[in-house]
Amino acid sequence: MKVLILGATGFIGFPAAQALSRAGYFVYGQTRSSEKAKRLAADEIFPVICNPDSSSWHHLIPTLDVIIDTVGGDGHGPDASKAVFQGIEAAAKNLRPSGSPKLSYIFTSGTWVHGDQGWDILSDTTPVDSSGADSAPLVNWRPGVEQQVVKSQILNGIVVRPSLLYGRSGSIIGLMFDRVRKTGKVTWPARRVSGSTDGKDGGRMATIHQDDLADFYVRAAERAQVIGGLIFDVSNAYSDDTDGFLGRMCEVAGVKDGFEYYEPTNLFEKAITTQHIIRPYLARSLLGWEPKKPGLTDGLGLYWNAYLAHCVDV
Template sequence: MPKVLVIGASGFIGLPVAQALSRAGHTVYGLTRSESKAKQLAADEIIPIVGEPTNPQPWLNIVPTLDVVIEALGGSADLRTLSVALLKAVGEAAKTSRPASAPKISYIYTSGTWVHGESRNDFVSDTTPLLNPVKLVAWRPAVEQAILSDSTVNGIVIRPALLYGKTASLLSSLFEEAANGKVAWYGRPGGRFSLIHPDDLADIYVRAVEKAPILGGLAIDAGNEYTESVGDFLQKLVEVSGAKGPYELITPSNRTWDIYSPDCY
């Protein structure tokens, strides 16, 4: 069974992924910044490594034994620079410490479907050219290509759609506002959400880990087979929460706020 390191193992994506890999019988190491979260990882039979992603020294020594590294970071002030640095660190460690006859270490990078930008009228898939990414993540396509074309690793990209469920979803703020009697969201009428639940996303990562040798060079969009009407969702939230209707759609004031628009998923 593959040995896997999850960088960001206590995060909204990383934790379900690490837990699912552990349940599937894989040996899983989890990098986290927090001692308390390290205890949670250990309780889930994930081998914790406490440290900062900006300092790979605590885990570089295990790279020779690994089959897969998963980067599942979020919330960093300079995620672009960090992602490039992590790829370089893993690649160099693998090149210098793994036997020449060993298979390439697989490197799974977590991107997002925002790289597709707005698309109300066109069918979008994994192979659609990334011509108009949302401004906030306009740097991601270049990082994706760096990972997919890197000669020292077997690069794979997974692009989650908008996550829903549990406590850290982007949509969680809607439920907080609804509890205070108001439902409002950034966007325009007629939008639709492309969604995926963290547990379903974790299952995709498990499959990607187990099939990694034949997935190198691929970028995979991870979302449900169908989209959801934003208007229907907001109306149902008004009904079940008891908030005062009707719901409100807020016009985004700039391209950064467009990430909250339903056009972007």
């Protein structure tokens, strides 16, 4: 199997590229950086240096089995995400030999599309309406792109929605680690809750380790021809209590003054506070996928040490 990963040096893309290479597949990794291309080559991944929406790599499309988009529009918005998808659709239509199997395209979205659903239990097939969520401007375009992907007549479209990611350099959790390292304080944006004593609390977080997500991509790529048209939530089967997570962070980092919540200052921080209790089932039932890494709070000492080592390395 030949796989191309868009965003192959990112927090999601790099472990996915490594996992697919270790599984024995030929992996092409798109990156914008010549320096990062060396990192891909060292891991037996063929580097492709260009922007994700470039057509300079489209000559590979006739020979590829799967394309995995781990960029997902983040930092570039819906127009860039649609441009990548539509460019691949057009190239597949024009370049792949007649009678070829559909090229599989796995688009990375996120569980924020569920919005803040409080204590409702959600799954992969729960209908999505993020229009009323505080984070809606960040994600309300995603369901439309998701539907374009899974309903494509040219590509074999699949959507994956990871929840809040953790591990190694930390991703969004790493932003909190940065504040702890620089200020000696444990802080997190507050979630507004009616009925709580001060009108706010931390709620709960749906989370997934980057390695468990990478394992999902391997399984999805291997079975892509039989799971086309489906949307998968990829999340631990249990949620992390934010108060417990922050309390444990104080212990791990030696912060004596306890943790503090602060008012979100932008839409991104509001999005971080959205609560959705997710019990995904499609990846388990169709792909045999199960998360293996310790949860965020349970393994926090390990993840904090990994983050600190990453800071030394970079």
